[in-house]
Amino acid sequence: MTRFAFLLIFVALGLAAAPVRADDQVARGEYLFRAGGCLGCHTAPGGAALAGGRALVTPMGTFYGPNITSDPEHGIGRWTDEEFVRALHRGVGRGGEQLYPVFPYPSFTKITDADAKAIKAYIFTLPPSSQPSKPHDVPFPFNIRLLLIGWKWLNFSPGVFKPDEAKTPEWNRGAYLVEALAHCGECHTPRNLMGGIERSRALSGTAKGPDMKPAPNITPDPETGIGKWNQNDLAYFLESGIDPDGDVTGSVMDEVIQNTTSKLTSDDRRAIAAYVLSLPPVVHKVGRK
Amino acid sequence: MKVSYVTAALAAIAVGGVVWVAQAAPADDVKARQAVMKELGSNVGAITKMLKGEAPYDAAVAQKSADAIAAAAKKAPDAFKPNTGDAGPTEAKATIWSNWQGFAEKAAALDTEASKLADVAKKGDQAALAEQMKALGGTCGACHREFREKKS
Structure with a gap:
């Protein structure tokens, strides 16, 4: 098995x-x-x-x-x-x-x-x-x-993605897409003073994201992240840009959705959502100016 | 001479009143705009909830929400028209008014897709509704990208 x-x-x-x-x-x-x-x-x-x-x-x-x-x-x-x-x-x-x-x-x-x-x-x-x-x-x-x-x-720690055999194929596919190809953490993970990714706070958002604009916390913390979203919500957001409140993103994420996530298969979007929502929630309120 | 003092005093009160109105109006305008956007959001939320399978599909709810979206879309250009103010806490960017033509085009695109959404909802075809909702979402995103500065 x-x-x-x-x-x-x-x-x-x-x-x-x-x-x-x-x-x-x-x-x-x-x-x-x-x-x-x-x-x-x-x-x-x-x-x-x-x-x-x-x-x-x-x-x-x-x-x-x-x-x-x-x-x-x-x-x-x-x-x-x-x-x-x-x-x-x-x-x-x-x-x-x-x-x-x-x-x-x-x-x-x-x-x-x-x-x-x-x-x-x-x-x-x-x-x-x-x-x-x-x-x-x-x-x-x-x-x-x-x-x-x-x-x-x-x-920087080089090395090709290694699947975790204890997890499901969906989770591993999501992990590969998020961590390797779609490089979500490059915008959504806080950086240290040298501009290095702070892996311990992965995907918890940063006030200084792309073009110095905030990138939200997308860990499943219910208050400061997207803990109130489920897999359907996140997969649909990646397809349409429409969040569970009916609001539509207009940030750089809008471009990511148009060029990238809306072009993926629905299985891949669901895999991304499954992986992201499985991550440890990080309490981190990302302030906007 | 006395009359002119009175006139001056009255004028001062009148000007004061105008200034007061001018200061009060933008905040109300901002609130009215936000109400239009909230109306759009809550109805988009109601439809997408069904499309995602989070709620059972109900053609009547879809229809009611799509009609509300189409009606709110028609209000959008007026809600943002010049002199409706960018005072107070607002996510509206000043470029709406410096590039009104660009904004009006985006608002027209919303109107077009929202009307189509109401038509599609009438037919009760869920797959078609899902497609049209994405087209509508595209117009929302395009406008937000250029003219909204998210603050919360």
Whole structure:
């Protein structure tokens, strides 16, 4: 029985070692690409898809998502599969340069190799753009990339997601989506003074979320989090943006719902909801200004 | 001369009165706006509760709620029209009035989808209602994104 559950988990995660046909890989990559929410940060408002230029304001400065189209000059056209996987897993660029964790490799490190390669295969089917990447606007000392080696040592634990065989396949699928691909914690988990994720308070919200706006506590605490929501409520919210009170989100989450969660299967939304609502509730009131 | 003092005094009272009204009005306007939004929210909540399976589907409730949404949607542009004030605690962003054209387009989209929702509710087709509710939610989100600053 345990074996069977384990097998299910493996299949659910797409870890099956069977060789994949190229078009299957691209179709799977497209789905995973959506789940990963790549489009948002790598596309300027009204700009060409993945050509970069979207500003992300953080306490460390303003970062601009780079061009990740398959253009060989300005995009990632020359990147090998291994280099792409290394960027996601280790936060290292093609030339060995340290990448800023505004690129959420602390989450993407958990993506399986096969899934990462599928995402790249899909990206390479999209039209290339020769738009140069905009340099980040980051003041001293954050502009010294070598310092990121120290940052990683203190704040980053690399490693692919490992399913918990004591849990259901649904829970594991949800965990993989939340922790690895959808990188929910990058916005919803508080950060320490160095900008590192505070894992002990996972998903409990922060006043300084994306673009310095608050991201709510989404742990199941009934007062300060979403403890009054059930799996149906959360899955429906991820599909429609409509919360149990009939209010409709208009924050950055609206974009996440449009680009990512509304595009997932309803099983995947339910898995995300099951996982999130199973987490330890954290009492943390996120104030708005 | 005495008359002009009286006139001046009366004028002062009149101006004071106008100022008082001008100060009082925005708070009421804000409350009226919030009432419209609450009306939308509670009725959207009533329908989505059934769509999620949290409450048994009742065509009459769906119809009543959809009609209420369509009626409230019609009130939205007026509730936000210029000089209704952005005083007091409000989540309405000032860009509503600096970009009125943009806001009016969003409000018109809400009106269109809300009317469709009322039509779909009449037919009693739950799947169609679910689809239309998502279309309606899209117009809510698009407007909130641009013109609302959530504060609580």
